[in-house]
Amino acid sequence: MYKKLCSQCYQPSFSSSKSNQWICPVCSKDLTSHKAIQAVHAVKKIPLSAYQPNMGTGYEFDRKG
Numbered sequence: 532m533y534k535k536l537c538s539q540c541y542q543p544s545f546s547s548s549k550s551n552q553w554i555c556p557v558c559s560k561d562l563t564s565h566k567a568i569q570a571v572h573a574v575k576k577i578p579l580s581a582y583q584p585n586m587g588t589g590y591e592f593d594r595k596g
């Protein structure tokens with residue numbers, strides 16, 4: 532997967548091949564000669580514990596009143 536940033540509308544576009552003709556889907560500018568950068572679909576896996584607040588469940592805050 533490759534990505535190019537349009538020099539005319541500045542919107543990113545994606546393609547599975549960087550050698551094919553590349554037309555901006557937004558403004559139809561020819562981006563074929565533009566430099567393609569590899570777009571990696573790697574999702575950072577964050578352990579679930581990283582989302583836990585340090586003070587616990589937050590239950591104590593719900594009890595007031």
Ligand SMILES: [Zn+2]
Nearest residue numbers: 537540555558
């Ligand atoms: Zn464009």
